[in-house]
Amino acid sequence: YEKGTASPSAKDLVFEVKARPGGPLDTPHLAASTPSFSEPAAVRNAASPPPSSLQESKTTTPTSGEARRKATVLFGSNAGASEQMANEIARFVAAHGEFSVNVATLDEAATTNIAATDVLLVATSTYNGMPPDNAKAFLPSLSVSEKIKKGSLEGVSFAVFGLGNSQWHTTYMQYPREVDLALQEAGATRLVDMGAADMDGTTVEDSFEAWLSSLGTALGASSTEGVAAALEAESARLEEEASKLQVVDEVPKGRILFETAADALAGANEIIDKLLAKGVDASDEVIKELAKDRIHPLRVHQAPRELCTPGCGRSVSHVTLQLTTKTDQEPAYRAGDHLEILPCNSSDLVSMALDALGIAPEAPVAWHLGRGTRRQARGAHQAFATKPVLEPLYIKARDVMGFFPDLAAPPSKKCVAKIAEHASGCPKAIAELAALSKDAERFSATMADVSLAELLARYRGRVQLDLGLFVALAKPMAPRFYSISSSPSSPSDDVLTLTVARVSYVTKTGRVHRGLASSLLGDAQPGEGNILGAVRRMTSGFCVPEDASAPLLLVGPGTGLAPMMAFLHERRARRASGETLGKAVLFFGCRSDDDYLYKDELAGMLKDGTLTSLHVALSRTSGVQKVYVQDLIAANAKEVWSLMRDPSCRVFVCGDARSMAPSVRRAFIDAAHSAGGMSVSSAESFVGSMTYIEDVWAG
Ligand SMILES: Cc1cc2nc3c(=O)[nH]c(=O)nc-3n(C[C@H](O)[C@H](O)[C@H](O)COP(=O)(O)OP(=O)(O)OC[C@H]3O[C@@H](n4cnc5c(N)ncnc54)[C@H](O)[C@@H]3O)c2cc1C
Numbered sequence: 220y221e222k223g224t225a226s227p228s229a230k231d232l233v234f235e236v237k238a239r240p241g242g243p244l245d246t247p248h249l250a251a252s253t254p255s256f257s258e259p260a261a262v263r264n265a266a267s268p269p270p271s272s273l274q275e276s277k278t279t280t281p282t283s284g285e286a287r288r289k290a291t292v293l294f295g296s297n298a299g300a301s302e303q304m305a306n307e308i309a310r311f312v313a314a315h316g317e318f319s320v321n322v323a324t325l326d327e328a329a330t331t332n333i334a335a336t337d338v339l340l341v342a343t344s345t346y347n348g349m350p351p352d353n354a355k356a357f358l359p360s361l362s363v364s365e366k367i368k369k370g371s372l373e374g375v376s377f378a379v380f381g382l383g384n385s386q387w388h389t390t391y392m393q394y395p396r397e398v399d400l401a402l403q404e405a406g407a408t409r410l411v412d413m414g415a416a417d418m419d420g421t422t423v424e425d426s427f428e429a430w431l432s433s434l435g436t437a438l439g440a441s442s443t444e445g446v447a448a449a450l451e452a453e454s455a456r457l458e459e460e461a462s463k464l465q466v467v468d469e470v471p472k473g474r475i476l477f478e479t480a481a482d483a484l485a486g487a488n489e490i491i492d493k494l495l496a497k498g499v500d501a502s503d504e505v506i507k508e509l510a511k512d513r514i515h516p517l518r519v520h521q522a523p524r525e526l527c528t529p530g531c532g533r534s535v536s537h538v539t540l541q542l543t544t545k546t547d548q549e550p551a552y553r554a555g556d557h558l559e560i561l562p563c564n565s566s567d568l569v570s571m572a573l574d575a576l577g578i579a580p581e582a583p584v585a586w587h588l589g590r591g592t593r594r595q596a597r598g599a600h601q602a603f604a605t606k607p608v609l610e611p612l613y614i615k616a617r618d619v620m621g622f623f624p625d626l627a628a629p630p631s632k633k634c635v636a637k638i639a640e641h642a643s644g645c646p647k648a649i650a651e652l653a654a655l656s657k658d659a660e661r662f663s664a665t666m667a668d669v670s671l672a673e674l675l676a677r678y679r680g681r682v683q684l685d686l687g688l689f690v691a692l693a694k695p696m697a698p699r700f701y702s703i704s705s706s707p708s709s710p711s712d713d714v715l716t717l718t719v720a721r722v723s724y725v726t727k728t729g730r731v732h733r734g735l736a737s738s739l740l741g742d743a744q745p746g747e748g749n750i751l752g753a754v755r756r757m758t759s760g761f762c763v764p765e766d767a768s769a770p771l772l773l774v775g776p777g778t779g780l781a782p783m784m785a786f787l788h789e790r791r792a793r794r795a796s797g798e799t800l801g802k803a804v805l806f807f808g809c810r811s812d813d814d815y816l817y818k819d820e821l822a823g824m825l826k827d828g829t830l831t832s833l834h835v836a837l838s839r840t841s842g843v844q845k846v847y848v849q850d851l852i853a854a855n856a857k858e859v860w861s862l863m864r865d866p867s868c869r870v871f872v873c874g875d876a877r878s879m880a881p882s883v884r885r886a887f888i889d890a891a892h893s894a895g896g897m898s899v900s901s902a903e904s905f906v907g908s909m910t911y912i913e914d915v916w917a918g
Pocket residue numbers: 386557562699700701702703718719720721722723724725733734735736737738778779781914915916917918
């Protein structure tokens with residue numbers, strides 16, 4: 220207070236704010252870590268010897284690079300897997316010692332002279348057949364460059380590695396293939412055939428290593444050198460990954476051990492929010508990345524409602540969830556969006572794996588969020604961006620085992636080899652395991668149906684593997700996607716619904732496998748907060764058109780009906796607010812009346828004009844011939860054509876990618892031919908020129 224005054228004044232009042240000891244914000248290191256945000260993330264240099272983390276290496280010119288050949292590694296990646304692989308490729312190439320290596324995004328390369336490099340290596344993923352967000356400018360830059368069109372990439376050697384997921388059957392690896400072809404057409408010389416890793420399978424690492432090894436040979440290394448460099452790159456990766464999770468004896472004083480994964484996630488999100496609020500440069504790429512892909516706990520708003528007749532052999536749940544955080548999107552979701560869910564392993568597999576490794580379920584684990592680079596496949600590892608250096612969070616071993624590795628997936632050959640390496644006490648069985656990991660044919664015949672947890676259980680107590688290393692070796696738990704079946708106008712912009720078909724089957728080892736995410740969602744009860752997820756938007760334009768009068772042709776058999784329900788809810792709300800709706804025709808398919816989803820709701824929508832007409836294909840009704848949606852499109856070709864011919868008409872198709880989507884497309888072409896009087900080839904180009912958007916997957 221000011222001397223001489225009667226009462227204290229607030230003039231020089233200073234507040235000192237301290238985090239509550241043990242609270243989630245009790246992270247005294249934060250101030251020290253902040254500067255790492257301002258490091259440049261642009262073109263990274265990886266001149267040999269390889270740095271431990273290319274992500275953090277600064278943009279410098281190679282000191283002794285003059286005599287070396289130049290290699291450029293480019294990546295296109297939304298979720299970090301291709302970026303991770305690009306870094307491994309860079310390490311691998313740098314390990315040869317002959318190259319100076321730069322790593323950059325494909326978009327960064329769009330504005331540089333890639334013809335000046337000797338070797339161009341690309342790792343990229345694809346989203347609905349399109350480029351990832353940081354790769355959109357690359358192909359256009361090739362096609363507009365006259366120089367390149369004329370073959371000025373002639374002196375450049377190239378190789379492409381694609382990441383994709385065969386669940387997206389029709390657009391599997393589409394963008395990596397386009398890049399591969401474009402580079403060839405631009406005159407570059409192919410070093411090795413395009414490599415491909417299917418994230419839906421268990422051979423991602425094997426495919427990548429095989430490609431790296433042939434790349435090494437093509438670059439002039441002996442195969443032994445190639446293998447050695449691949450091994451070196453792999454062991455650096457494993458070490459980095461393993462260091463992220465460490466079982467500790469006790470949680471340091473003043474820190475908390477999170478009771479559940481959802482609590483840990485909420486705590487970490489809070490830390491990240493505070494960091495953002497601290498005013499770190501908002502244009503910083505890392506911050507943007509941090510804010511972009513975050514996962515949040517979701518609340519179960521209502522108990523799930525069964526949509527099929529009990530006992531009919533199918534179960535589909537109407538699940539209602541509430542978003543617990545405001546996003547910068549207004550509203551928080553849009554009809555046509557997806558919800559990404561991080562599932563948890565079943566408790567029996569979690570117990571099996573922890574027991575086999577001798578780790579107590581309640582053991583505290585230090586989770587170093589800020590270490591290393593991002594891992595392949597999105598999952599719990601990437602619930603938070605991993606670049607900022609934060610103090611560890613403390614979580615329980617059961618949550619690590621629940622959310623990080625995919626325990627139900629069969630182990631990779633490399634994982635089996637490591638288990639054999641760390642096992643003791645049964646030499647014959649271990650030798651057999653080691654031999655198996657080296658014999659691809661026998662491996663796939665023997666291991667394809669054995670889950671990682673079951674394999675471990677066979678060696679219970681005999682495998683000395685750290686939790687961190689085990690997680691690094693396992694297939695990361697992949698997120699699951701669900702089409703949102705509500706619209707922000709119904710029920711509300713923070714409550715959404717999903718339409719989830721339960722998965723359940725008996726594995727060849729006799730274990731009952733209940734689909735991880737579908738069971739989690741189907742069983743979720745109000746008050747439970749263990750569902751982790753986030754709204755994701757498709758780049759393909761799968762959303763209700765702005766113009767409400769545009770005619771819609773909607774095809775959604777089975778749970779493919781989900782986004783169509785969202786569209787219809789949106790239309791109903793628009794109609795109520797006075798907009799004039801164009802026609803909307805829905806083709807739905809199910810086996811019989813027993814799994815006729817949302818039958819009453821659809822009847823109501825037909826009655827109030829939200830839906831103009833509804834065609835339902837029944838594929839398994841006794842005494843009646845099997846009918847599929849494509850058959851009904853053919854049978855109603857005149858009506859279909861009357862909408863298709865309108866230039867503002869949109870076609871939306873959702874559901875099975877393998878056979879439904881191609882058959883439906885064929886049926887639309889046939890309708891243009893039969894009812895529109897076009898030749899088959901004109902009908903094909905007509906459908907090709909329509910706004911025809913698919914959201915399809917292969918389960
Ligand atoms: C873009 C997109 C949108 C989607 N939208 C929806 C949606 O709206 N509604 C919906 O229900 N699903 C949807 N899915 C599918 C969903 O994401 C999950 O794949 C599905 O729910 C299964 O996940 P799960 O974790 O329950 O099963 P998992 O534990 O992953 O088990 C499924 C796995 O088991 C295998 N399997 C299944 N049956 C058998 C069997 N008899 N024998 C051997 N193996 C078998 C399958 O091949 C699959 O690999 C969508 C998928 C994508 C990619």
